[in-house]
Amino acid sequence: MSEHVPHSPAGLCAGLVMVDIAGTVLDDSDRALLNDPHVGGLILFGRNVRDAAQVSALTAEIRALRPDLLIAVDQEGGRVQRLRDGFVRLPPMAALGRRYEEDTEQAISDSHLLGQLMAEQVLDCGIDISFAPVLDLDHGRSEVMGDRCFHASAEGVIALAGAFAAGMQQAGMAATGKHFPGHGYAEADSHLALPEDPRSLEVLRRADMQPFARLAAQLDGIMPAHILYTAVDAHMPAGFSRTWLQQVLRAELGFAGVIFSDDLAMAGAAMAGSYAERARAALLAGCDMVLVCNDRVGALEVVRYLAREGESLALPAAPVPASTLRARAGHRLNSTEFDDACALAEALCDEAERAE
DSSP, X not given: OOOOOOOOOOGGGTTOEEEOOSSSSOOHHHHHHHTSTTEEEEEEOGGGOSOHHHHHHHHHHHHHHOTTOEEEEOEEETXXXXXXXXXXXXXXXXXHHHHHHHOHHHHHHHHHHHHHHHHHHHHHTTOOEEXXXXXXXXXXXXXXXXXXXXXXXXXXXXXXXXXXXXXXXXXXXXXXXXXXXXXXXXOSOTTTSOOEEOXXXXXXXXXXXXXXXXXXXXXXXXXXXXXXXXXXXXXXXXXXXXIIIIIIIIIITOOXXXXXXXXXXXXXXXXXXXXXXXXXXXXXXXXXXXXXXXXXXXXXHHHHHHXXXXXXXXXXXXXXXXXXXXXXXXXXXXXXXXXXXXHHHHHHHHHHXXXX
């Protein structure tokens, strides 16, 4: 028997929640949840994937149910690649950083090509976006970030991530930078704990924030970190902080795209309270869409909360619709370019394995 989900008019709160599903096909409880007007997105994980044909069939079923839904995945490369069987194996982005040290212009060109390759393969199976690129600096402190980062310097990240994002966008995929204002210095894993970063706003402006500042006009989305930057806002992690999202990201950096919360099921979000309280705090801080993953009870709690009290929320502004990040018309790699991109990915994967 499927879980009942309320179907009340969503108004201003329509489409503010991104959820997940358990398996490789939809069941009745998934359909009920996805049909709720407060749900605007679905993220796929490795458990939802067998191969490219199965993913394409799944996304087609989702589109038949909700044509407006934003479908996402994490397809960064390296350790974070949900689509594997039938997809090109992508290197960790640090492999591009090493190439950047040897041949800057070639590395930038390679990053653009890999961004386009990744996006094209993801789009081909009916998924709209990959949450990429990572804009965090590799300070050599964070194991959870590590080789997911393009480079240790702001200039390296700006050049490589900017090129990767441009490649994604050329293919027709929106680019989402993460994890604002920078996850590379804090040592704890926000999936398991609430990390703290004691550095001042001025220090962050000079270093970790630079990729977000310089790429803000190019990016379509930004995802803040579940990190407490104690010298800036000692009470709320960035994704729940009006200081970070309204004063810094919106006003100071001029970012006008979609702000996604990181997953509200992560331990780094627990300090904000229940799932409903986490969603409320993130939306009031300025998030346009909140992710509730790997906990169906928590997702239902958020949807029911918005159905009951969402219209009374004093949001800082009308949410930027995440549906604006749906797949767009783009440019496909020709057969030679595709073969070159595949060979590049394989070579960089091999280099990364030798560097371990």
